[in-house]
Amino acid sequence: xxxxxxxxxxxxxxxGLLASRDVVFDLRRLDGGGLVxxxxxxxxxxxxxxxxxxIAGHEQAACFLLEEQDEDAxxxxxxxxxxxxxxxxxxxxxxx
Numbered sequence: 001x002x003x004x005x006x007x008x009x010x011x012x013x014x015x016g017l018l019a020s021r022d023v024v025f026d027l028r029r030l031d032g033g034g035l036v037x038x039x040x041x042x043x044x045x046x047x048x049x050x051x052x053x054x055i056a057g058h059e060q061a062a063c064f065l066l067e068e069q070d071e072d073a074x075x076x077x078x079x080x081x082x083x084x085x086x087x088x089x090x091x092x093x094x095x096x
Contacts, residue, residue: 018086024069025045025069026066027049027066030062030063030082036064042080046090053090053091063083065082066080
C-alpha cells in the first residue's frame with residue numbers, strides 16, 4: 001500500500017526535508033558581510049558557531065550572521081540570526 005503524505009514529526013526531519021530543496025546557509029561576517037563558509041544545512045552552520053564559542057568565546061562567535069539562500073528563487077536570501085542571537089540559536093540547537 002502506498003504511504004500517505006505526512007508532515008515531519010520533529011525538527012531534524014523537517015531540516016532534512018528543507019535540505020533537499022536548493023537551499024544553502026551562508027555564514028557571513030557582520031563587519032562587511034564577507035562569506036565565511038556555505039553550508040548545506042542550518043545545523044552544520046550552527047555547529048561551526050558552537051566551535052567558535054568553545055575555542056574563542058561568545059564575543060568572537062557573535063561576529064557572524066547566518067543567511068538562508070534559496071537558489072531556486074534567484075539567490076534571494078534572508079537573515080536567520082546574527083550576533084548574540086545567532087550564538088544563542090547555536091547553543092540551543094545542541095540541546096535538541
